Each structure stands twice: as C-alpha cells, then as structure tokens.
Amino acid sequence: MTFTIVRLADQTAYKEQAAAWFHEKWGVPQQEYLSSMDACLAGAAVPQWYLALEGSRIIAGMGVIENDFHNRKDLAPNVCAVYTEPDCRGRGVAGKLLQFVCADMADHGIGTLYLVTDHTAFYERYGWQYLCPVLIEGDDTPSRMYIHRAVADPMPGTPKEVSTFHGPNCV
DSSP, X not given: OEEEEEETTTOGGGHHHHHHHHHHHHOOOHHHHHHHHXXXXXXXXXXXXXXXXXXXXXXXXXXXXXXXXXXXXXSOSEEEEEEEOGGGTTSSHHHHHHHHHHHHHHHTTOOEEEEEESOOSTGXXXXXEEEEEEOBTTOOSOEEEEEEEOOOOSSTTOOOSEEEEEOSOOO
C-alpha cells in the first residue's frame, strides 16, 4: 500500500471531505469539525488535523485539539478522532500517522501530547505511556489517558509536511 500523510493546513482542499469523513466515523456534528478546521487553517498551533491518503481517498485521520471531552482540562493538547478504515488496519497506517503528528507538533513547540482511549497495548508501541484514568463527558466509566513526550529531532529542519509510505496493498 502506498499512502501519503498530509497536514490539513497544507492541503486545504480536503477540508470539506475531511469534516464529512470524521463526522461519519465519530458522529460529532460536521459543523464542529469544520469550525475546528477553520481555526487550524487560520494559523492556530492547536487545533491541527492530519490525513492519510491513498490517492484522494482518506484512509486514516486524526486531530490535535485542546480537550477531547474529558474532565482533566490541565492535560492538553489532545490527539483526537484517531481512525483508520477497516480495510487498511494492521498495515502500519495509524502508527505512521501518530509518529507524524507527534513530530509535527514537536516541530511547532508542542512536545507533550495526551490521548484518551479505551484501547490497551496499541499506543504503547508508538511511545505513548498510560498516565491516569479520566472521565469523558456524560460517561461514568473511566477511560485511559495516555501521554507522549517528544524526543529531540536528530534532523531538525527536515521537511515533514508530506510523507509517503509504501507497503502491502490495502485489501
């Protein structure tokens, strides 16, 4: 599979498609994504939005926002809306996207990121560490909060705007 990772801030033509795609995956109103993406495109460090593309098809995506609807407002910013299309899972797409996002945010001076999930063992493979339980708005069952701290970039100044990866084809 060959896919390209892009920052929405660099590929603004994907805004409407991306907002619809995230809405379809997570059920958050499309207008909420559009508003966040507008803030991203206006030059804010946070929020940011990222896509993995196979041609023009979005096969994975995630964002970075201040708070992913949890009670620990001090743990920010948060990676959110992590999703990979089912036919592309298990092929390293999400891992490459996570690594890209962490590196990009570090390049913009944000070296610590947080992520809320119910998954175990996946994020640890990419340098994330379990931090603490948090409560999601409207949910009484705690979710897992993870933290990722950037390491120094061995090649500062290397362009990271677009990365292309090659591997087995998506089925």
